[in-house]
Amino acid sequence: MNICVFLSAADLDDRYTRPARDFARMLGKAGHTLVWGGSDSGLMKVVADGVQEAGGRLVGVSVDFLSSKARPGADEMVIARDLAERKRLLLEKADAVVIMVGGTGTLDEATEILELKKHGRTLKPVVLLNTAGFYDGLEQQFRRMEEEGFLPRPLSELMYFADEPAAALAYLEEPPAAH
Structure with missing residues (x-):
């Protein structure tokens, strides 16, 4: 399965890097x-290292203005001309999406896939990996959106919330009908 991971390129604390490395392995x-x-920096590097060390393949989609930070030695690396093309290519190449800790770029990518799912434009499973409670507030906001009628579909159809890496991967490996 091609699993797209949206996450930060920042250097982060062990409470975030350790679970990310576990998921990657x-x-x-x-x-x-x-x-x-x-x-090839920050949490993105941690995850790529973990996947590669465990024998998995790496498919990167960088963007022109960040191409100097692209990871050498990936199995495949595409350089998109802008962030919109990058998001499109990431989603095209993915069978599933995992949202890990990140900043505004990660939120932008996350809301885009959720918007596509909301409108039935994709059926790909989406997992929000809530490492160390990082997304507690966002989960609360999504639940409020659902309760107050802002979502035309149940939140459970849009995304799965996982607190641990093993639960995130187990959900993705379930038969599609289970989603």
Whole structure:
């Protein structure tokens, strides 16, 4: 399976890097391919290292203005001309999406896939990996959106919330009918 991971390229604390590395190793060991923003820095590097060390493939999609930070030695690396093309290519290459800790870029990518799912434009499973409670507030906001009628579909049809890497991967490996 090609699993797209949206996440930060920042250097982060061990409470975020350790679970990300664990997820990456599980992904690689299971024979999956990482599809990611292509960066060789911060949390993106941690995840790419973990997948590669465990025998998984790396498919990066960088963007022109960040191409100097692209990871050398990826199995495939595409350089998009802008962020919109990058998001489109990441989603095209993915069978599933995992949202890990990140900043505004990660939120932008996350809301785009959720918007596509909301309108029935994709059926790809989406997991929000809520490492160390990072997304507690966002989960609360999504639940409020659902409760107050802002979402035309149940939140459970749009995304799955996982607190641990193993739960995230287990959800993605379930038969599609289970989603």
